[in-house]
Amino acid sequence: MLAVHQAADGGLARVRLPGGRLTAAQLDVLRRAAAELGDGRLELTSRANVQLRGLDADGPRELSDRLYTADLLPSIAHERVRNILASPLSGLDQESRYDVMPVAAALDKALCDRPALAELPGRFLFALDDGRGDLAELQADVAVRALDERTGLLSLGGRGVRVEWAAVPELMVAAAEAFLQVREQEWRVAEVSGGAERILERLGLRATEVVPVESTRVAAGVHGTALVVTVPLGSLTQEQATALGQVDVRITPWRSVVVPAGTSGLEEVGLVTSPDSPWEGVTACAGRPGCAKALADVRADATRQLAQVRGRRVHWSGCERRCGKPAGEFVDVIAVGDGYLVDGERL
Ligand code: SF4
Known part of the structure; x- marks a missing residue:
């Protein structure tokens, strides 16, 4: 169940x-x-x-x-470990160098076919970037970024190695298996000392190319x-x-x-189809009444304050755990019981 x-x-x-x-x-x-x-x-x-x-x-x-x-x-x-991101516009616009969606499906199947990989930590993340760099800031544990229709850059950190698309699903699950062998209690590759190098070494690979870090949401x-x-x-x-x-x-x-x-x-x-809406970039955790830890109904408050934060990436949290916060930079709004702190200052 x-x-x-x-x-x-x-x-x-x-x-x-x-x-x-x-x-x-x-x-x-x-x-x-x-x-x-x-x-x-x-x-x-x-x-x-x-x-x-x-x-x-x-x-x-x-x-x-x-x-x-x-x-x-x-x-x-x-179920807990099927954490596979793919560039959402893959194959649909000019920015897409390669359609990674079929690779995501093949990776999912390869993952589910290996009983041992059910032991991966739930935070372990795979990413398939179609070349535009939109997934870069999400810092996946094992990522492949498209270079062209034939090759991608496999990386577990700042550097990558060129691989052919046909080999990608098996290489990504092999990297996950190697992670389980080199880790002790760690949840992410970045938490393991020398993790990226040790995992690639087990795959017979060496990362030599710098992976671009720009991100285009x-x-x-x-x-x-x-x-x-x-x-x-x-x-x-x-x-x-x-x-x-x-x-x-x-x-x-x-x-x-x-x-x-x-x-x-x-x-x-009530859905929004243009980029200049005040809803763009505004996120919130569950808050009250859904979460017992929440100090406020953050969704209602975020809706009331929407006009004041227009054009900025903002995350509203009902407590310091900041569940669901976005990757990268954002305005940090936290309920403190009698109001909110915005980036540490009173709202
Ligand atoms: S950030 Fe706090 S209040 Fe919001 S969902 Fe997480 S635990 Fe609950």
């Missing part, structure tokens, strides 16, 4: 989506499950997954059955044949999920959704 975390508002289940991909039918399964088993909403996460909240005691089993039937739960043993709007849609606070209502569910979608690590350009009926339900 799917592992469920107990939050103040009931069970919290995370559905992992390698590459962020969801067919229209799968999105409909999740939407119905949220309505019938949870609080009605679908939360998007910073790892391009979906969360359902407010599950009652029978919810996890029923949800697991539905996910299994919808091909969203291929291996119970590996994808904003809302039309990109090639795709439309990137901002979801206010990364939380889809039933109506919004229904509007998106006309088509196959890709969830992004920025809690937005990629749909085909020309998809209609989205603005009418």
Whole structure:
């Protein structure tokens, strides 16, 4: 059965989506499950997954059955470790040097085929970058960034080694296996002393090329044949999920959704299709009432203060844990019980 975390508002289940991909039918399964088993909403996460909240005691089993039937739960043993990001616009616009989505699917299968890899820490992260550098700031443990249609740069830190795409899924799982051999209690490659070099050595590889560090987060709007849609606070209502569910979608690590350009009926339900919206770049943790640790209803407060933070990347947290904070730089808004601190100063 799917592992469920107990939050103040009931069970919290995370559905992992390698590459962020969801067919229209799968999105409909999740939407119905949220309505019938949870609080009605679908939360998007910073790892391009979906969360359902407010599950009652029978919810996890029923949800697991539905996910299994919808091909969203291929291996119970590996569910926690299927953390595979892929550039959300891969293959859809001019910036994409190579379509990495099929590689993400092959990597997921290779991962689930190896029983030993069920022991990977849940934080261990794979990334497949289509060459634009949008995943760079997410600091995956094992990443491949496209150079062209034939090769990519495999890296476990600042340096990489050229590899052919055909070999990538097997090399990435081999790197994960080697991580399990060299680590002690560590959760991430960067925490292991000399981890990247020791792992590559076990694969018979040596990293010599510097991996570019620039990061280009994808904003809302039309990109090639795709439309990137901002979801206010990364939380889809039933109506919004229904509007998106006309088509196959890709969830992004920025809690937005990629749909085909020309998809209609989205603005009418409160989704945002242009880059100059005040919702762009604003995220928040669950806050009250969902989380017992929360000192405020951060989502309501973020909505009230929206106009004041326009144009900036901002994360609102109900306590110092800062759950769901974005990678890279952001304005840090934290509830302290009688108000908020903004980057350490009183709001
Ligand atoms: S940051 Fe604090 S309040 Fe917000 S979800 Fe995490 S633990 Fe709860």
